[in-house]
Amino acid sequence: NEKGLGLDQYELRDNIEMISRQVMRMSSVIQNIRNFARDDVSPEFTDVLVNDAVENVFSMIGRQLEAHNITVEKKLAGNLPAVQAPVNRLEQVVTNLLINARQAFDSCQHHDWRIWISSELREGAVVLEVGDNATGIPEDIIKRIFYPFFTTKSVGKGTGLGLSISQSIVASMKGKLEVKNNEWGGATFEVRIPV
Numbered sequence: 684n685e686k687g688l689g690l691d692q693y694e695l696r697d698n699i700e701m702i703s704r705q706v707m708r709m710s711s712v713i714q715n716i717r718n719f720a721r722d723d724v725s726p727e728f729t730d731v732l733v734n735d736a737v738e739n740v741f742s743m744i745g746r747q748l749e750a751h752n753i754t755v756e757k758k759l760a761g762n763l764p765a766v767q768a769p770v771n772r773l774e775q776v777v778t779n780l781l782i783n784a785r786q787a788f789d790s791c792q793h794h795d796w797r798i799w800i801s802s803e804l805r806e807g808a809v810v811l812e813v814g815d816n817a818t819g820i821p822e823d824i825i826k827r828i829f830y831p832f833f834t835t836k837s838v839g840k841g842t843g844l845g846l847s848i849s850q851s852i853v854a855s856m857k858g859k860l861e862v863k864n865n866e867w868g869g870a871t872f873e874v875r876i877p878v
Contacts, residue, residue, distance in 0.1 A: 731773055733809050760803045766856065782845075783872075784814070784817070784869075796816070800813050816867035853876065
């Protein structure tokens, strides 16, 4: 290098390997976004592992959660049976629940922000829980949050359709989407899909 800023071969190899890893990661994220964005008229139901759907979503938005200083705890049970689902729609549900949990911290007074996501087999169904320790949902509106166009967010921040659509998607899998306030001050959403 004419300016005397050359790299030795080890630095050069390390930099090329790092670039290669980042390109592979970007390729994976782009593929996940493409899969997520597909909006089939009649979505294809296939055997889907819920944990794989969760990991795909985290490859897309995991860094967003980290950037907001949120501690994420994943407790995904091994060897879960597959469920019948359109994979991109299931990922849409997981994404919506995680983004809602992240946004719940916008009006939170404490700073020990945590989101947890767990999966397990329970009574013939794969159960996925997404919880947070934000502010919870006031009891007077908790029964209405699945109504279309109902939102607690300020104007321009939400359509009030995310949870309604998510509930419809889960129902198409013969499953249930429910919510409750938890003992840590936040809300926990439970997705239950029969095996």
